[in-house]
Amino acid sequence: MALDRKNVPNDLSAFWMPFTANRQFKQAPRMLVSADGMYYKTADGRSVLDGTAGLWCCNAGHNRPKIVEAIRQQAGELDYAPAFQLGHPKAFELASAVRDMAPEPFEHVFFTNSGSESVETALKIALAYHRARGEGQRTRLIGRERGYHGVNFGGISVGGIVNNRKYFGTLLTGVDHMTHTHLPKEHAHTKGQPEYGAHLADDLERIAALHGPETIAAVIVEPVAGSTGVLIPPKGYLERLREICTKHGILLIFDEVITGFGRLGSSFAADHFGVMPDLITTAKGLTNGVIPMGAVLATSPIHDAFMQGPEHLIELFHGYTYSGNPLSSAAGLATLETYREEGLFQRAADIAPYWQEALHSLKDARHVIDIRNIGLIGAVELEPIAGAPTKRAFQAFLDAYEKGILIRTTGDIIAMSPPLIIEKSHIDQLIDTLRDVLTNLD
Ligand SMILES: Cc1ncc(COP(=O)(O)O)c(C=O)c1O
DSSP states (O other): OOOOGGGSOSOOSSOOOTTSOHHHHHHSOOOEEEEEBTEEEETTSOEEEESSHHHHTOTTOBSOHHHHHHHHHHHHHOOOOOSSSOOOHHHHHHHHHHHHHSOTTEEEEEEESSHHHHHHHHHHHHHHHHHHTTOTTOOEEEEETTOOOOSSHHHHHHOOOHHHHTTSTTOOSSEEEEOOOOOHHHHTTOSSSOSSOGGGGGHHHHHHHHHOGGGEEEEEEOSSBOTTTOBOOOTTHHHHHHHHHHHHTOEEEEEOTTTTTTTTSSSOHHHHHTOOOSEEEEOGGGGTTSSOOEEEEEEHHHHHHHSOSOTTSOSOOOOOTTTTOHHHHHHHHHHHHHHHHTTHHHHHHHHHHHHHHHHHTTTTSTTEEEEEEETTEEEEEEOOBTTBTTHHHHHHHHHHHHTTEEOEEETTEEEEOOOTTOOHHHHHHHHHHHHHHHHTOO
């Protein structure tokens, strides 16, 4: 098909693209110009099946009428309202709707604009919470190797992905990391949660003993690690982490930026695994990825610890110009309604077994060394090219895009997280095309 010239800018140099091989991209741009349902349209008129829900965020698929209309209407009614010392109705309505969708202990919602900001917010709430209760010596924050918690300084400090850390100085002090949960030999080709590995949570006891548990404010983990290449928690691991945190008075933060809003077939991973943290960070699926927004969910004991002192005083010295802004709030309300009306979380749970079997049918495909899955998340790990890590998976991504499917890669791992509206025929298209890509890959 002829190139649609009006959609192809002739100067690509100004935009310094995030997490992108800029020079490679600008030589052969991959330009998306529209989207509907399960498909993107490219500038050269091709359809590309969205195997990643954008960036793990468009859980209801693309161009959803209710969400589009809500944003349109809101923009014409109240475009912006100051976020500090003033309110507007939709932010309160959305906070209540999120609370109603969240596990029971989570009664309060603090709005941000992204997953990274949710992480910073949760870490700061944890520190200030302990201080408000007279335990200001709890200043240490514990993350995990291979963890991804966004790109701000708190997030990369508790995060455990080396390239996201090593270029950026000394990061936060007082941070330590538990060992990651990936045991390639024992876990290879496991469907769902691995049986073995709950004991890896005991690494928190080692860290607590090293620093003194009374110095630790919080532990943050992704219930399912996504950006590091999909690491599924071994059975009993999250339960054990919860026990150790409770024993030592340490807050447990679940970073649910990708697992929130239906990805595992329930509202949150906390529901899915039946393990309740003290704080939950979210973003992405909150607005179906359409307008930037994030949120931190807090239990009443945490929230109430701040509600002390004279009532004219600000209780938490934190917030963003766009916290709970009208357009995001309208998009969030319409998104949650769409999830509810279409029963999308249940839909994800119902189709997850088909997804699992389709993914694992790639076990004998060329270059594949491991396959992992849970809910509507899947990863296919490739044998790296000797001396050129990441190159093979990146080539797979490029070839897949040319052949009409959108996948994501991190290291030599292909990660997929399709919209929850996916049909079996889309799963077949995704997996068949990926098999074809792998077969023809060097
Ligand atoms: C677990 C987790 N936390 C935080 C983030 C950062 O979110 P954002 O890119 O919206 O800042 C991400 C993004 O993928 C994520 O997966």
